Amino acid sequence: MTDQAVRDDGPPSAPGHSSGGFSGRERELGELRADVACAGLSTLAGRPAPHSRVLLIVGRPGSGRTALAEELAGELAGDYPDGVLRARLSGPGRTVVPAERTARDLLAALGADPPDPGVEPTELTGTLRALLAERRVLLLLDDVTEAEQLLELLPENRDSLVVAVAGGPLPGVSDVRPCTLGGLDRGAAVELLRSRAGAAPRLTVDPRRAEALAEACGDLPAALRLVGGWLAAHPRLSVSDATSRLEEAAEHARPTGGRRADQLERAFQLVYGGLPRPAARLLRLLALAPAGFVDAHTASALAGCSVSTARETLGEFAALGLLRDEPHEGAESYGRPGPYGYGVPGWLDPLLRDELTRTERPGDLMVARARMLERDVRRLWACWAVAEPSGSSARAKLAELPRELRFDNRAQAAHWLATRRGPLLAAARLAVHEGGGELDTLARRLARALALAFGAHRAPAETAAETYRLHELVLEVAGRGGLWREQAATLLDLADLDAGTGRLARAVPRYRAALDAARTAGETGHTGRALESLGAAYAELGDSSRAADWYDRALLHQQTHGRLSDVARAHCLMGAVHTDAGRWTDALRAWRAAAAAYRRLREPSAQARALGEVARVLEYAGRPRDALRAWRDALATARRAEDVGLQAVLRARLGDTCAAAGEAAAARYHRAESARLLRHTRSDPPGTVRPDASENQGKLQKNSPTACETTEAKGES
Template sequence: MDRSALAALGAAMLRYRLARGLSLRQLAARLGMQGHGGLSDYEKGKRLAPADLIERYEEQLQITDGELSALRAAALAERATRRSDAAEPSAAASTSANHEAPAVTIAELPAAPADFQGRSAELATVLAAAADCLAGQGPVTVVVTGQPGAGKTTLAVRAAQQAFRLGLRDAQFFVELGAAEPDAVLRRLLRALGVPDAQLPTEVDEAAAMFRSRMTGRRCVLVLDNARDEAQVRALLPGPGPVLVVVTSRKRLTGLAGARRVGLGVLTVDDAQALLTDIVGAQRAEAEPESVAEVVAACGRLPLAVRIAGNRLASWPDWSIAHLAELLRDEQNRLGRLTAGDLAVRSAFALSYREIPPVAGRLFRRLALTPGADFDVQAASALLGEPAEAALEVLAGASLIGLAATPGRYRMHDLLQLYACELLQEDAERDKAENSLLCWVFEQARRAAAALSPEPADYPGGRSAAVAWLDAEAGTLLGAVRRTRERTDGEYDALLGELTQLIPWYYDLRCRWSDMIEVADHARVVAERSGDLAARAFAYSMLSLGQLGQHRYRAALASCELGLADARAAGLAAEEAELFGRMGLAYEGLGQYAEAEARHAGHAEQCRVLGDKFGEAAAVGRRSHTLQQLGRHTEAAACLKLALKMRSGLGDERGVAMAEYRFSALRNHQGNYEEALLRAQRALAVFEAHDDQWGTAVTHYELGRALAGLGRLREAAAAYRTAIRGLEEVGEWQRLAAATAALADARSRTA
């Protein structure tokens, strides 16, 4: 085997290791190897390192451009070329005997931008295909897809150039397909291969057969750019032989069997900033790092947009990067400003939009109305006014929308959403579509939240399905609430007011205090606008609960007092009682336990008079904690026994778990660790079943205390560790500090 590629690979491995200041022994330890002798052979170019080792090398040494992987592919290609030449010494002669060699070298690849950034994994996939071609597995077709402006052509040209260096040197074809028909493309390819016009077949099948024949034995790269559909590509595919075919398309071309696939998303933050830096110059970019980050964010890390922004800055050297960042803050004009010469983001989007059918186009425009970061088929159907599965499939196939991280959901790039918003201005049914979406969001949210209340309403799939829907649509709901506040027609004010009475059950379960406060504040503004005192009382009630979750106890007291005044004026006795009791939680947080105990006792009595058994049980349970803080342990235990009895009678599983958790805390405080452990285990089973993050976290802390008290320190440490993770997630900082100290103590006692 020719050692030149091996030598280059070994030298690069050595160079990167020394640059990190690592010895062979240290690097071997990082790579999980028993010895380091093998590494020495690899670095000296004596042996070819395995692919998985190269990947670990790049990871450990932070090599992000895939250089080692590319060099390894080159080494493989050289080995394959040598073996192929030895096994078939007459192949070249056979080719010359059958076909006259072209008079000129076929080198049609356009120049790739010198400032190419990122895409190392995607490049490695294409180069692996090139290596396989040289190893006798060709032809190999790679389909590169992605949204408009993702850099599909740039990647294809870059990969084709590197494939040439690997050994595919006989010809480099580049065909801009677009709307071209296969027969015209085949005639052009055959002319490039030296076929005179007089000998060109007139039928597509005959031309395709001649093309396959002429390509026999040639080590080639064929780039088919901007393919329209599968049929356009199939006639251009070569027969068996060392040919790499790289197809780019906005569509997924799922009908091309056996093709390898590379999907391009946006660039990473680092790669996008590096691209902009390469274009405008390091000195200029380093002087304004915050503006570089802002410009890249405004471009959505879309390569075309970043390149255009860079070109504009390069063309206007007197501009500061901050000036362009300021221009791009204007969303209404952002697409127009992402234009440089004949490069325009809007034009790239328009090409894809014009190719989709009318129904899909209508949905694309209306997706600009989606208030969240992603959406599902139900939201799309509400916008379209009819089932949207087929239209979504068309849009996804055209790369105008992409799949979100959550299965069954879709997302649209920020710049594409701005383009859709421009098109939406001409949609005569825009308002109708938005109304349909808002109605759907509020109705679905109301139904899902009602399934989480102490007296749960029916919901398809039950409680877990309701929580899953609210989890998925939390951003959409928040956006819909913001949209309602912006509107002045009052059409959805009542729906928002109704929602504020139910959605706190979800926000409390998930500890989404910021969302709760924002929705409550929007609801308060809407209620004030309409003069609805009852709606404002519920808004203040929800606001106080969110403030309690954030441990803002004085703010919560103020909200409770304002809500109490509105509740009395509106004749809402039950809400008045709830706000009176919630003030007890605020006083408790402030350490004013006597005042808190009086509030909880009063709340319980008010609920008893009103016949509100759920409210009474909650108040009794809350009172137990203040009694414990006041040292009245016997009364606290009596309250908890009563709360357990009431919660059990109501079938309130989560309420029973809350009482068991409080009982566990009381028994831990009293040193009765056996009972504390039993009650914590009972509470934990229910909290985990209900996916209650707060309840699970605080109960793990009590579980740890009980286990530590029983001398089961290793189990206690495990419980504390789980508690710490959960307490950090829900923002229970005081308990987090206590759990952290308790874990340290448990560890010291087991050392």
């Protein structure tokens, strides 16, 4: 289970049914079931806890604690109609998964609307708890490292249940009776060895030696699986051979701190020491796999071997008990049955990292990381390209890629992206944070490729938060490398996302930082965009004076560095903010300048819209006769443009102005003509005239006659 949250609504396991070969924990399982049925400690004390019950399963890595939690969840799932939610709260290297990421994944698993990008973590966890308070769910949280992680996610009702898995007690979490795991019962340990060792009668004919081997494994499920897998791979060796080899392996184990190697470390050394050198190197390189997930392509890139060799070797590792299968519905869509990938168990990760530190040079590890990231970039590029139209240049280049890197169709690519979303995002984070700056170029390429693939296969609302985090990673890389142009572009994108979700207090400083970065880089396009965005932000905040000041700076910048279309747009923005503030003289000057600029550009539709704004401002200023002339000028210009929809809107407004001026016949004529023109248009007019100058800047940019043009031009810049 990666750190990505998962929801399970499937049929629960029948009571007593052991899914996935689970055995040997019947006593602990019974105690946990009984604990669910009895009253909690707080209830017995007369002060029921405000949150759901917590069952805590405590054990060292390799003790089977996660398997026990999964078995319990399978048995209890039928009692929780809103499903079973799963999340892992720590990743490889004991890194803590941020609460924000876990909350987003759990909200997605619940089917909630995607939260806004950049929202504060406390708000996210609060939203999750509020939603869980209305549900009856079973929440399975694996690899909890500290009590605060658990407390941030606890449902605030007594109808749900939380099953937490940790390495030790969690002080601060009330109403908890930990279930502490040791080794398996000896009989169950021998049975697990027998099931892993295969059909050979070695363990059956010599039960005492089999018990001695189980004791040498500490009766730990992970160690028993490793030794059983080793026996299956060496059918000519006896149980005594396995026991003696296990003792010899203790001499090769190198635990830290001067302590003696434990049973799990000895079992690992037994298996690891018998691997061919290429396979052993591939195994230890799996410690670099993002989020502890590995498939044939990741392994191939890390070790520099072929995909087929990596696939075969990973299957052998799984048979030995070194990896766990990661099955996924629809995995056969890749043309091969079986798991779509493998997970590196939590107990194995520190052992592999120790081997990496002992045997691999830092430079070689950096090369392996770079190969892995390059493979991810190419696969993501293929994932995006397969969604492009047939005959496009992207599809032509896709056909040139090796067969193993391509996808047969869009559905296959979308499935691949869905199953690897978490590891791919983890790869981007690791490239930025652990590359020491040497992988920054690959990190930027990976972030770009991820954004392209997400845009091709997922809805924008689903990827907004991930895109936000990718922008933050790119910003970190750009800042570290002094890439001012990229800093400016990324800050503008982040600020736009903040402004789009109403967090203007965060957007304004980012727009200012983007302006500084753009000026340092000499990037005139980003400078103009930052100036205009600052004006729009202050207009949205209701500060028309500052908005006008920033728009004035933008106008001066565009007059110096921009195209005439940029100047026209800046005049429109100035006119809009002055109109909203009731500064009629300034508004008229700006709108007339915009109309003149569009006339020079030979864009009559845009000119007509600007003239319509002139007429509107004249009406607001109490000059109806001048407004009539302006409306007629706008209408004549729209006729030259042959813009029927705009003509209909302008005639309707001209009719209203005629009626206000006492020209009833002219009013009826223009309104009738407007209705006739609208009947002949099958779609909405390309622009509409803003009905009320008191609207705020955000509404103005969406609804005013110049809105489409100014918004599109701003996006192009």
